[in-house]
Amino acid sequence: MNIGQALMAAQALIEPISDSARLDAELLLGHVTGFNRAQIFMRMNESIDAATKASFDKLVARRAKQEPVAYLTGEKGFWTLTLKVGPGVLVPRPETELLVEWALEVVRDQREPRIADLGTGSGAIALSIATERPDAKVIATDFSDAALAIARDNARQLGLQRVSMRNGCWLQALEGEQCNLIVSNPPYITLGDTHLQALRHEPLMALTDGGDGLNAIREIIAGAPAHLLPGGWLLLEHGYDQAPAVRELLAQAGFTQIESRIDLGGHERCSGGCIN
Incomplete structure (x- = not known):
């Protein structure tokens, strides 16, 4: 079997549970071979050895059971960063980059702003902001010790140890x-939402408040x-x-300049306001 055939077989297995089955298969193959996607494309007609095929098949089988690709590879790209992720944290989503963009806009003209990221998980938001604003004092909080351990690892790998990691529930x-x-x-997902089943490998407390x-x-x-x-x-x-x-x-709590921002899917994904 060559690499192209192995990818086609993997794609067929993943398609029932993923809208990006081909990409998922390429990322998993890249993980076991060390090839990037361009290198994989150039090697489509090359044979895949038995050991590599066995490792790839195991990952594909896990993906077919809806385990996130990021958990299988151990990392996820977010903003300009590559972050370590695992079952203890939510997999960072592209739509959350909207929150980073807005945050950077808010503090654009401020010197040494003080910024807190509540429920930081892998540290995606806090570390992205800290990367763009090295002068900022950034505090990242989470109730989960497992999540903070991953966030600290990411901060260390990115050379962002100045970000303060704190254990605690929200404020x-x-x-x-x-x-x-x-x-x-x-x-923010309601407890009865049907999407939770597809997300069952990720920490429930990071997905729903139970209400x-x-x-x-x-x-x-x-x-x-x-x-x-x-x-x-x-x-x-x-x-x-x-x-x-x-x-x-937000209005009831006394915030002003209240607005919402729309994500790439056309949904109002983030909302915020200013306190006087």
Whole structure:
């Protein structure tokens, strides 16, 4: 069997559970061979040895059971970074880069801004911001020790040890702190959502609050004003249909300049506001 045939067979197995079966197969093959996608393309007619094929088949079988590609390869690209990921953290999604873009816009004209990322997981948001703003004081918090261990590893590998990692539930980890910006991608999927089955390999507490998907958002919005400096912003990622509810919660908490941002899929994916 050559590499092209092995890829076609893997794609067929993955297609029932993935909209990107070909890409998934190429990434998994690249992981076991050390080839990038361009190199794989140039080797389509080359034979694949038995040991490599066996390793590839094992990964493909796991992917066919909906295990994320990032868990199988141990890494995920986000923003300009390559991050270590594993079962203890949510796999960073491309739509979350919208939150990073907005955060950088908010602090663009500020010197040495103080920024907190609540529920940091792999550290994707906090480390992306820290990469772009080396002058910023960035605090990354998470309730999960396993997640913070991965975030610390990522910070170390990227040379971003200046990012402060703190254990705590949402704003509890910011006791005594006031920031120019607080960002968060909290769990927002409702408990009964059918999408949870497809995400079963990822940590449940990072996906759903066990209720209507707004409990964590309510807690963050209610507590954020006490931890924001005058003119400070709170930015939140949320579900595709939750923007009106989140804007209302922000207004009730006294935020102004409230708006939502649209992701590449055309959904209102992030909402935020300023505290005076």
